Amino acid sequence: MxxxxxxxxxxxxxxxxxxxxxxxxxxxxxxxxxxxxxxxxxxxxxxxxxxxxxxxxxxxxxxxxxxxxxxxxxxxxxxxxxxxxxxxxxxxxxxxxxxxxxxxxxxxxxxxxxxxxxxxxxxxxxxxxxxxxxxxxxxxxxxxxxxxxxxxxxxxxPVMLLAGPDLLVVPVTVHIPLSRVPEALTSELVIDVARIVHKDMIERFRIANPRLALAGLNPHAGEDGALGKEDAAVIAPAVAALRAEGIDARGPLPADTMFHEEARATYDCALAMYHDQALIPAKTLAFHEAVNATLGLxxxxxxxxxxxxxxxxxxxxxxxxxxxxxxxxxxxxxxxxxxx
Incomplete structure (x- = not known):
């Protein structure tokens, strides 16, 4: 180097x-x-x-x-x-x-x-x-x-990014109790975090057209409202707004199928909705090599x-x-x- x-x-x-x-x-x-x-x-x-x-x-x-x-x-x-x-x-x-x-x-x-x-x-x-x-x-x-x-x-x-050899992932909400995540998660917050990620993927990571994959909050990304309303009411509108700005974002996606090898090949950075949804896959894939980087500074x-x-x-x-x-x-x- x-x-x-x-x-x-x-x-x-x-x-x-x-x-x-x-x-x-x-x-x-x-x-x-x-x-x-x-x-x-x-x-x-x-x-x-x-x-x-x-x-x-x-x-x-x-x-x-x-x-x-x-x-x-x-x-x-x-x-x-x-x-x-x-x-x-x-x-x-x-x-x-x-x-x-x-x-x-x-x-x-x-x-x-x-x-x-x-x-x-x-x-x-x-x-x-x-x-x-x-x-x-x-x-x-x-x-x-x-x-x-x-x-x-x-x-x-400031936005937390976990960076490993095989995964870049950002938790939208970070150090708050799980019970408080649904009330803290808003479309505006998702959009703000995604904008920072998109900007730093281009400027810091030199990815010309970053692809962002947004996880759903609930199991199966809410399953059309049967398992929770937040995915359709909060995350989906945020994704639509980001796409309207020209940001390559998709979701909400079921979190349980987002982190295997084939899925990771389809995006440059994942956005998870809460702390452990991001850190569990990051540390499972690269426990000793993962790095915490702060975007938005x-x-x-x-x-x-x-x-x-x-x-x-x-x-x-x-x-x-x-x-x-x-x-x-x-x-x-x-x-x-x-x-x-």
Missing amino acids: RTSRRPLAVTLGEPGGIGPDVILAAWSERIERALPPFYVIGDAPFLAARAARLGLDVPVVETDADKACELFPDSLPVVPLDLPPIADRPGIADPETAGHVIASIERAVADVTGGVADALVTSPINKKALYDAGFPHPGHTEFLGELAMRAGSRQSF PFVRTSPDHGTALEIAGAGTARADSFSAAVRLAAVLADPGLIA
């Missing part, structure tokens, strides 16, 4: 989780995994301590972002934060480190929007630890949307599609596949000239 013009900014994530583990492991295998240069925003001594705990020979170097590409082949560049040091305590999500987690994200967004970095790769966060420290946002994606607005973006509509953001896994942090058993895939995808999406 050809490297991008600027490095990628990687956030520290939850210090007690496996985010630091997979960053260090990925850098150790940077040549085999064909990783472009990146730097981590966080605490260099902490990362060095975690590397020693894991038995990884990773020279951690505190530096400025503009030297990251030069240093990356021989060391892991770390851009420091002006905050107290972090103790290496794997398995413990401590609200005391929330300031590091939040500041790392804020700095990374500033670097990307300021032209210092080509794209942003976020490490997993522990929401409870952040909530206990007063973090007001529902999650990572919503915080990034606000930071984009702070950076001057006139409009920010003025910058590229990807993330490994797994959590903090506190129970295995520091044990040396965390796999770096998804993080590595997130780094490679971020570089490709940020630079149309990259060749994977």
